[in-house]
Amino acid sequence: MSMPAENIDIDTNIKEEKKEFHPGRPRSEKSRKAILDATRRLLTHMPLSELSIEAIAKKAKVGKTTIYRWWPSKAAIAMEAFLEQPGVQNIIPTTATSEEAIEKQLESLIRQLRGQNGRIIAGIIAESQGSADVLDLLYDKFLKDRVSPLHDHIEKGKADGIFKKELNTEIALDMLVGPLFLRVLSGEHGIDNIFAESYPAQALLALKV
Amino acid sequence: MSMPAENIDIDTNIKEEKKEFHPGRPRSEKSRKAILDATRRLLTHMPLSELSIEAIAKKAKVGKTTIYRWWPSKAAIAMEAFLEQPGVQNIIPTTATSEEAIEKQLESLIRQLRGQNGRIIAGIIAESQGSADVLDLLYDKFLKDRVSPLHDHIEKGKADGIFKKELNTEIALDMLVGPLFLRVLSGEHGIDNIFAESYPAQALLALKV
Amino acid sequence: MSMPAENIDIDTNIKEEKKEFHPGRPRSEKSRKAILDATRRLLTHMPLSELSIEAIAKKAKVGKTTIYRWWPSKAAIAMEAFLEQPGVQNIIPTTATSEEAIEKQLESLIRQLRGQNGRIIAGIIAESQGSADVLDLLYDKFLKDRVSPLHDHIEKGKADGIFKKELNTEIALDMLVGPLFLRVLSGEHGIDNIFAESYPAQALLALKV
Amino acid sequence: MSMPAENIDIDTNIKEEKKEFHPGRPRSEKSRKAILDATRRLLTHMPLSELSIEAIAKKAKVGKTTIYRWWPSKAAIAMEAFLEQPGVQNIIPTTATSEEAIEKQLESLIRQLRGQNGRIIAGIIAESQGSADVLDLLYDKFLKDRVSPLHDHIEKGKADGIFKKELNTEIALDMLVGPLFLRVLSGEHGIDNIFAESYPAQALLALKV
């Protein structure tokens, strides 16, 4: 994965402690939820490319300005709507062998990318081809947490003599996740049952000596 | 690769013999070339998503109708402009071992997908997320010829005992080409020199026992 | 009526005697009829403004070039289609008093301008507002024969002491035909039964001492 | 005149008192004026039939949407541009004999329909032949106020014994205004000086006993 460098959000922790003074009317949580909800609903009927900010605003009964104030693009809204769903949070398994860790992570990814969810991510990948910002967003909000951990496990597996030492780790990483995204981008029959069940084991098989 | 089934054009051979009569003014080869050329030029300055049919028409000094008469979408124009370039024709190596054949084919694919060309294909993949027609186009005009041949070589390699027998051929196919497209979609630093040189060998390494 | 000056077609008489040599294939009478017929049919469904040359060509199974070769505008086609119909030929009554002649002529005009036919003439008048050629056509092919004869009868009526001497003949002429065209241009309820029956007498009433 | 029945706008008076709340950005008076002004300027160079909404938008430096938001057709824009000019407002003379009132009204109409203004109205009449909406517009915004008042004066004149009792009032009305519109539609030499000066008296002459 040749993705952009990390972009640590330094404010994240501070926010909790320092109650900054914000004059004026505070952001409406109701609107935020209405926007993300409308987006999710609309994306069940149409691909991200056909989704328009105006349609979201209308469905959420919200001014367009409110959307533009808080999100830079429809891909960003879709990303947030996607991540807020139950079942897409990424849980990093604490203790396990490299092999088990990779298998679990691939299973988790497959779970997150099947069906409707996969189509959202596919849409965001599509949008990213015309905008570096969306590409960064995709990496920061989705890939970083889900793909990077695999890197260390591959290295460890190689050190432990389980995986082929000659494999370039970066390329091995691509071989683990490449097929996944290829399927996600391949339309309706993307990640089918057979693939979902057999892929993690098959991927490991390729790495093993 | 879960792509649509082959769609053999039974007329292809007949076309050469049977000179069909087409009443009316014949299609202008000059315009066809001007359109593809303008498309190629414009795509060096902008991604496919920003390319407009109107801009092509203007640059090619051609009516918009002429474009719509012959191509169903800007992705189709881009595909044809891409394929017409020297160096993207797919040559299937005649005699070779499975291993060599796969290596050669991967090298060829990498050559075809580096730099500007890769960005065109990435754009077409992006467009395909909103239109099944474009997805079919991508398969019929590009993937079918370049990816399918690998399938047989994987099977042969497995039968010869060179590749791991436990590998599902379909999935192995995805593992060969998935990383390639992942890089192509990853932006500027997509297929770099290191990847280009080491990938074919690395991919084979994963398949081998 | 302030219409353009006469435009005598000097060839008209000559044509009959002098059989000019026309090399090449002669004009197709079949096509001519098909075009006028298609035009008439289409004009029952749509106003002249919505009629397109392409629609005529398609309906008449004729090349567009054939139409453009023989007619300068769709108004000209409509005019010819209109005039070719039975019942619109103008017959000048031979002997009569001024009063009778005017009455007959107005009755004839009303007959020619009622219903569907009126809508065609209304369309041609509309087209004439953007093109002097169509205005000339309207005068030469339609108005000249039907309206000018009234001029002399008005003068004669004034001389005979039947009509008001103070009336300007030109203006009186406009007063005779103005209301007719006003109705024709007034849409669906243009020339209704009441108007059709009472107008000639009413118009004469206005002129009489 | 067989025009649609009156369509009294009952809200007119209320509008002044009741300040209706209109959420959102208010209509731009600047754009409205720019559009009407551009239309007026363009119509001095070309007939209404050649005027395009796009040309207006370009000249007025305004989006096409802004035009379509407020006007249903180019005829409607032309009508508004026409009516907003000084000198085309219709002033109904308060006290006068039927004869004087008709004469004044005809003089006023002639003033409003001479030259450039007449060509605009002619264009609108032309457009109305393809669209009932434009025909209604022509009646509601122009004819109703200017032609209908004549109706009552004709009746009164007949009752007073000044005008011929046998005249059908509707037809008499057409005889008063028919010649006017006939001239307006007759092109460049439409309403000339001779007509303008003599017509009102001539028209009355036709009605009088």
Next chain:
DNA sequence: AGGTAACCGAGACGGTACGTCACGTCTTTAC
């Protein structure tokens, strides 16, 4: 009989304008 030339149908061509859609911004009142 063959040559010549204008005709014919079909339909592609470069254009212009259509009316619609969505963009991202701006301008209003209300909270």
Next chain:
DNA sequence: GTAAAGACGTGACGTACCGTCTCGGTTACCT
């Protein structure tokens, strides 16, 4: 200061016709 509403200028969409052109093929008269 944020929010809903919706008008604004912009630009691209895909379509309909315009009037012209370019084909192969037809139909007459004149050598």
